[in-house]
Amino acid sequence: MTSGRDGPPADRLGLRGTPTPVVVLTAAVVVTALVAATVGLTVPASLPPDDPLPGFVRFGLAGTAFAVAQLARLRFRTAAGMVSITWGEAALIVCLYLAPAGWLPAAALLGTGTAWTAMSLLTDRRPALELVRITGSLTAATALAVAVTSALGRPLLAAPTPALALALTAGSVTYLVTTGWLGGATLALRHGVPIGPPLLAALRGKLLMFVGNVAVGLVVVTLLELDARWLLLLPPPLWLLQQTYRHRLRADQERRTWRAFAEATAALNQLDERGVASAAVSGALTLFGAELVDVDVARGDDRWWRYRADLGGQVRDREVDPPRRTEPAEHELVRSLTVGSVQVGELRVHFAPSAPPSARERDAVAAFGDALAAALHDAATHRELRLVTERSSYEAVHDQLTGLINRAAMLDQGDQALRRLALDHPVALLLLDINQFKEVNDTLGHAAGDQLLRLTANRLAAIARPGDLLGRLGGDEFALLLTAVPVIGDRAAPTAYALRQAREIAERLAAPTVVAGVRMSVEVSVGVVVADAGTADLTELLRRADIAMYQAKEGGGSVAAYDSTRDAASTDHLALLAELREALAADDQLVLALQPAVDLATGAPTGVEALIRWRHPRRGWLGPSDFIRPVENSEQLGAFTRYVLDKALAVAAGWAREGLDVPISVNLSARSLLDPRLPAEIGEALRRHQVPPRRLVLEITETVVMSELEIIDEVLATLRAMGVQLAVDDFGTGFSSLTFLTRIAVDELKVDRSFVVRMADSPEAAAIVRTTVGLAHELGLRVVAEGVETAEQRNALAELGCTAAQGYHFFKPMPADKIGAVLGSLRDTAQRNVFPLRADGAS
DSSP: OEEOOOOOOSSSSOOTTOOHHHHHHHHHHHHHHHHHHHHHHHSOOOOOTTOSSOHHHHHHHHHHHHHHHHHTOEEEEETTEEEEEOSHHHHHHHHHHHSOGGGHHHHHHHHHHHHHHHHIIIIIOOOHHHHHHHHHHHHHHHHHHHHHHHHHOOOTTOOOOHHHHHHHHHHHHHHHHHHHHHHHHHHHHHHTOOSHHHHHHHHHHHHHHHHHHHHHHHHHHHHHHHOGGGGGGSHHHHHHHHHHHHHHHHHHHHHHHHHHHHHHHHTTOOSSHHHHHHHHHHHHHHHHTOSEEEEEEEOSTTOEEEEEEETTOOEEEEEEOOOOOOOOOTTEEEEEEEETTEEEEEEEEEOOTTSOOOHHHHHHHHHHHHHHHHHHHHHHHHHHHHHHHHHHHHHHHBOTTTOSBOHHHHHHHHHHHHHHSOTTOEEEEEEEEETTHHHHHHHHOHHHHHHHHHHHHHHHHHHOOTTOEEEEEETTEEEEEEOOOOOOSOTTHHHHHHHHHHHHHHHHHTSOEEETTEEEOOOEEEEEEEEETTSOOHHHHHHHHHHHHHHHHHHTSSEEEOOGGGOHHHHHHHHHHHHHHHHHHHSSSEEEEEEEEEETTTOOEEEEEEEEEEEETTTEEEOHHHHHHHHHTSTTHHHHHHHHHHHHHHHHHHHHHTTOOOOEEEEEOTGGGGOTTHHHHHHHHHHHHTOOGGGEEEEEOHHHHHOOOHHHHHHHHHHHHHTOEEEEEEETSSTTHHHHHHHSOOSEEEEOHHHHHTTTTOHHHHHHHHHHHHHHHHHTOEEEEOOOOSHHHHHHHHHHTOOEEOSTTTOOOEEHHHHHHHHHHHHHHOOTTOOOOOOTTOO
């Protein structure tokens, strides 16, 4: 058994390019073979005196037997090399019977050397070093096998006995293992692979033939002992046995090939070029038993990238020139990788020169190449799609002309930046407008206008500091958000700092430059607004900065700070906040309007929502929409929240004295949850009014749900630990509600009235209500439907399994002095599966 894999010969001897360990091993084996042959010939032969065959005839028969055994070889390709299996064991057994044991190494040297030289000249074209190694290996294996057999018995012209058969079998096993180990060691040293895989592959492929070889050898010896003429009957059975071996090897190789093909093509199912190409070269190396595999990938613009794998197992890649149309060598297969008419790459498989590819392997390479072409095309398509997506995502938030973020991104990222800062941390927004920009467009053309915008953007980007946010809002307007405003005791210091920055920017932008061949100075008007991060969002800051910018234009200067006295919209807000301060002190202007929620099955009260109203001495009755937004953006939010909670808990304490155990719900602003002192303040209020924490329900809005600030989660967790209940108001209107439920445990979900109103006409709204109810049941939460106005809505909610509801169909919001009687009546008259009557005047 021999291995015939070797690298492309650089010369006839095969020395150049051959690793030194291989040369050393070959030399050692050849020396061993020559010594064994020489010593064996010097050992006296013990032929019978009446032997009819002269000694040289027996030596010639032995040499011929060794040669024929090698010529009748079978070959199969493995991942580790091209393996040849022969009738060597049968020839060994026959020769041990025909000739003295000492002659056999020399006979093997002569016979195997002649056979492999002839095969090399006719088919393999092996280098001299390879022929010497194979001949030496077979001779050394023969010598070792002869020694083992001779130690167990004397087979020369001996009648077959069980003991002799055992000795011959032991010699055959020695021959098999020795040739297999020498072939595997050569492959391991030449290609840097472990010796185990090629050795096991060779032994597995030879096992059946080895058993047959031993049997054939013993049969031939038996026939020679009986009558040599019986040998004339052997050629047909031996031919059939050879065909059986060939069919079995081919079937095993086909099975392994298809399994490897399935694994190799499955590994191509990746979405990036590197993954596909790396899997291709590694898979093809194993699948085809190749020495080297190259996959060249076309990347566009005549750029090509090569991925290469050899028996060392390492995948290397580099940029290469486009492949040239050249005729492949006899031991190479080249497959152009095309999808339709588009070439995506090229596959090149290098086989051992001594084992060129067969027709089956050509078909397999073609099929693998088609699968690889499709995988590379899919990877390229995915890459282009990813680039288009990234480009679209980039363009969605960036200005194409200047590369700065656009208005939408400025608003989004600006609000995020404000939320990351402490509420009282000052920020400044600078809004810039290029003066006489229209004149530049009109006189020099739009290309010059675009050049001027890019120049301005580049100068602003060079001025901006880390942490600042710079964007182009459209036209010739730019915005710069300064978040690193110094925090010092003087309240006027942040504004002074922002004005200095604005003037410096205006001066640096005014430095002379050349636009469209015309030397000019870029003058800008800058509006400056300074505010605490928690008092306004970026939309409001932009509105104020825009007012300041026009103040700068009207005043003839380049920079102006926001003046609230010249802002009509802001003036009313400021006045309203001043009046709210008086209302909080008066104690008779801010009043509660209370709306109960009822159990849809029994009619019992399940809770009461506290809604605030303002009985303004001058403006009349004001609803929450008239004043809540300014309050939330002002410094009075904390006092306002404490006021409402105190009022609500006072009412709940009165219910307790009347024996009514009904929770009260209070809406909580998102900004209130940014105050770590809130839980302590609520706890103190609960103790003051002697209201159990479980009777207080805090309703948090979708703004809170969508927030991921740690302080909010900490405040809510503390409130939960105190025993206060939490409800999510307007559930279903935001995409992050479900995510919030995994972060903070709540007690109640309130279905937004917009879904309740549209249930009858909108399958989508009904589905949202149904899903919310189901989710609440799964999580063990209460669910309350808001804004129920008709009996049809009430019945639909009951059929969906909704437990409670509130709205004008049941009760309108009512004063605190009336709610107690209503709750008592509901409690006393509640019956199982009976709905409460509508409130008077409800529709």
